Amino acid sequence: MRRQITGFSNPTVKFLRSLRDKKHRKEAGKFLAEGLRLLTDARESGFVPEVLVMAERRDPHPLIDALERDVIAGGGEVIETSDDILAKITGKDNPQAVAGVFSEFNTKLSVIDRSSAKIWLVAQALRDPGNLGTMLRTGDAVGAGGLILIDDCADPFSVEAVRASMGAVFTQKVAQAKWDDFLPWLRAGEGQLVAASLRDAVPYRGAPYAAPCFVLVGNESRGLPEDYELACDLRVTMPMRGRADSLNAAVAGAVLAYEVLAALD
């Protein structure tokens, strides 16, 4: 059954809109994902939204029908509303025809089964949600197991991160930990920690990568703290032929992850 919502001040609209805000996401333990492609990726990965919001004026699509069926079968709620209200919920002028609400995933380190993948991505103090989502997307592409967020990172459940992940937020494990908890966890099992670094580093091509390989990138402006770099098992350096001494964090992680993939394949 579909519920029609026509008023901006409807409490459900207010709730959905509040999920753009981190504080409210954490209170509710919910997040928002938009677009048929993303919601279909989620569904095919086994995640059906608890609330499905659809634009009244949408083009019919069999994947929307499939989504609606699954939401209802799962005991979820289906809401139809205007483009204007959908725009208000998603914060986009031209909103997608559908959006869905999901429960945030458990992000404790214990969700990481290191033996399940050869590559894991690790980001320290990554502040840009777009970079974070891009790293999830890259992780999916290289067959990584997931992304471990160290210290104070952007929220992986923000609309921007979910959007940039292109669905990988539903396929990659995500863990959040302080460095002082991550390092003992890492050292309690197998795992090689690798960072791109200018300090006492070997060329990134042909470096002795070993699985499970944890590829660590640092904060967008400050890079990695020195003691974090020194705690790594392997420091590698990428050619820097121009004026700059660093790459975009998500780019550095991707170039390195593809190199690790080629080495471990």
Add this chain to the structure above:
Amino acid sequence: MRRQITGFSNPTVKFLRSLRDKKHRKEAGKFLAEGLRLLTDARESGFVPEVLVMAERRDPHPLIDALERDVIAGGGEVIETSDDILAKITGKDNPQAVAGVFSEFNTKLSVIDRSSAKIWLVAQALRDPGNLGTMLRTGDAVGAGGLILIDDCADPFSVEAVRASMGAVFTQKVAQAKWDDFLPWLRAGEGQLVAASLRDAVPYRGAPYAAPCFVLVGNESRGLPEDYELACDLRVTMPMRGRADSLNAAVAGAVLAYEVLAALD
């Protein structure tokens, strides 16, 4: 000599603020770059702002002094103003202490001297200014000559693109062209056009790259049009081990560009 500006309605403030808008940038032929690091990169690359705006309440810094000296020596204008007004100009809540106005560069294809670099990046209908700036930054890192923007791309002189380029907008050549002008230009000289593709493609590692190599990436959602792909000399494919069939455009360009760099080095 420094000029103090205290009013939000000052015409210079209005002009500077208008440069956040593409239409006004094109009318004025000017763009805005912010931050001491970026302005120092620009200065060391031979570009001194025509107008330098400084926060009244800034920490003294020898690089700011050097910048101010060069601006005055070049006949430019130095303006001191409040944090609030600087925030209004740059559109950031926590503005950097300095910002500068530059003349937009010539972006005709004729600025590209293909023999001056082994790698050139090419983007088609790239809509995200952050991706565009990131490609400039990557181009700097791999020693590319510049970035050629095909069809309707984001503006390389937008505040977001300039910011994401981390100064590479001052070191990389930028050209803008329609595909129908680019392709004859390319074919009038040496040059291998390479695209990441799923169509009739060879593995990207060990592919027969040749200099000057033009690395082409497509639009964020639609990828490259089929006829553009078919016009390429080489189509390469990157491993996609997960659910997704593509990478972020700037990431794909970077992974490919680093592979080309390793092959041609």
